[in-house]
Amino acid sequence: MESNLAAGLAIGLGAIGPGIGLGIAVSKAMEALGRNPEASGAIFVPYVLGIALAEAVAIYALVTALLLIFIK
């Protein structure tokens, strides 16, 4: 019971930061694309990598939540 609550809190709180970060990253990338559409190739790789690194934090929270639920 407690571990289910902890799992919900872990992923819920842990997703706040990455969510904000991803929003900023995507908005900046779109802004850059709007200003300079030819740069899409140059923007793509750093964009995907930055998103992956921001998302990793949420994945850590997710793994923590999964461990709390599945491993007793």
Next chain:
Amino acid sequence: MQPSGGSLVNVRIDAEPLFSLGPLTVENSMVGAVLASLVLLAAAWWFVRRASLVPTRLQSLIEFPVEWLSGIVRTSGGHRWRGFVTFVMALFLLILVANWLSILPGVGTIGLVHHASDGSTELIPFVRPASADLNFTLGLAIVSFVTFVSWALRIHGIGGYLKELRGEPAYMAPLMMPIHVISELSRLISLSMRLFGNVFAGEVLLATMLALVPLVVPAVFMGLELIFGFVQALVFALLSMTYIILAVGTHETEEGLPEPARERAAAGAGH
């Protein structure tokens, strides 16, 4: 290892054993990994036999991801990109096929019903998508780790690599060395956990949606899984590429152009 309480879905975080070959226990995620490799091998075999200069439709379907990813590696990989383009490509294609296996009908739903000693029954599917098993993703991450460390050793030698781990002012070494070692090892954890977390969470999501609303709604999430599977395969391959570039690149920038100018030159050459 079972979800607690009266649960809606039955998902296990570890792969289920199917049968054992002597000391080796064959799990259903191994079947998924072998299946993914076979798909790639069949595509490669077909391609080598049937490829022509004027591509047919199926041929350009196989050529497209290869050309696209090698273009990315060429533009951002520096002048040694030929050394690791095949490695990045192999990681990408294997993970992509392994991820997309989870959307095929029958994967995760066709299997043996196992009767536990306490009377409960449990379905053990024949095939589990390989990336939904931590052993597979950790294995790939170890391969990637060994590759970028061996690139660093090859380019800079053991002394150069240790010097990089030590950090710049030598008197800071007691503080910086543990941080550098941990940050190298954390790449291993983050690479494997990212892929496993995404694919396993996708599996749980699909199972939950199938249990809640069996019609139409799961199709939307399967479409999402297609995108996530592709993005995660790309991210794993590109992060491995970036780690190799970081391992290779630091010394060459000192003699050549400064880093931003080099990047601009590389981006300009790509267009």
